[in-house]
Amino acid sequence: MTFREELASIKPLLESIGPYNEFPEEYNSKDAIEALLTSKVLVIGAGGLGCEILKNLALTGFKDIHVIDMDTIDISNLNRQFLFRTGDVGKSKAQVAAKFVEERIGDKQLKITPYFGKIQDKDLEYYKQFSVVICGLDSVEARRWINATLVSISESNDIIPMIDGGTEGLRGQSRVILPTISSCYECSLDLISPRTTYPVCTIANTPRLPEHCIEWASVIKWGQVFPNQKFDADNPEDVEWMYTAALSRANEFNIEGVTKSLTLGVVKNIIPAIASTNAVIAASCCNEAFKLITNSNPILDNYMTYSGDDSIFTFTFELAKKNTCSVCGVTGISIIAQNWWTLETFIEEISEKKDIQVKQPSLTTSSNYLYLRNPPHLEEITRPNLNKKLSNLINPGEEIIVTDPNLPMSLKLIVSFEGPELEPI
């Protein structure tokens, strides 16, 4: 199939024609309007980008809009998340945003359906109902999850395009992902610079820096004490708990330097939010949704970067699909391990790789458990493997399956060995 033919198979593209495309005379604007009126659009995130996206979609003429957000409104959101007022602090972002736009537009045909919860709460059937999904998220994990979900739906069903917007200060980007056809989010994971991370095993066993103690409190202890609760860096009680936990850890290992401001810096990963950048990126995302649904113009192919910090610059390029992509590719990721690496070293190494980025990995092969984090009795059984040499646990070329609670899919790693048998001194 040609790219154009593939595009034509996308729900709900009418035909691969448009008034500003190759075959303007064949464009049927009635069908386009019908598609606009009947398409279901899902917006993920009702924060800085989400408020803009919901407003734009409603004003563009979409009538059936759904929005998911697990967060509640914080006073610090009010400077840019313009659908919220002081009296809304503490309420669900999705619910307040949906109600505000519905009431402000005042169109009886417009229905915005909010869901106050996690994207992971919904199953495949839920996601299959949408014509397009627009993400206004600030989390890599959530994007990886929805991307993998949409790719798996698109493998057996109609293709559901994913439009992803992101901003960081005065910079931003928007992209269109046609799952299984174009490059997916996971294909370009290595473009994202992961925030400074520390090896999980160091955090768990041999902390040396104050940051290790804070990460321990954040990555390990928090989940044990509050298994079903997300840490909220805007909640003073959560921050106080994290600081106290990190401090007691630091005292235990005689580490100095854990302060409340360092705790905030490490866990919050503070990024300034600029309202105008959100507006620019949200506008681009909504334009793409409009073009996809009405097929009026060629869509973004497939990545646009915007920079407003050094004058203004914008650039569009096509990210390539990756053969080794864990979500849409066909082969696993190749890793060259040193012969002397223990399983623990291996886990530390892969956790830091940009195209893998896992925080709590469990590793298996087709025949063996290498290391499992859960359930606890299997963790105990597999823990001794951490100190064994990987080259004694698997054969060269053998595939290791990595799972992580934050990812809906597993990663395939194909491991080969080189180098000395003993750790070089």
Ligand SMILES: [Zn+2]
């Ligand atoms: Zn991919």
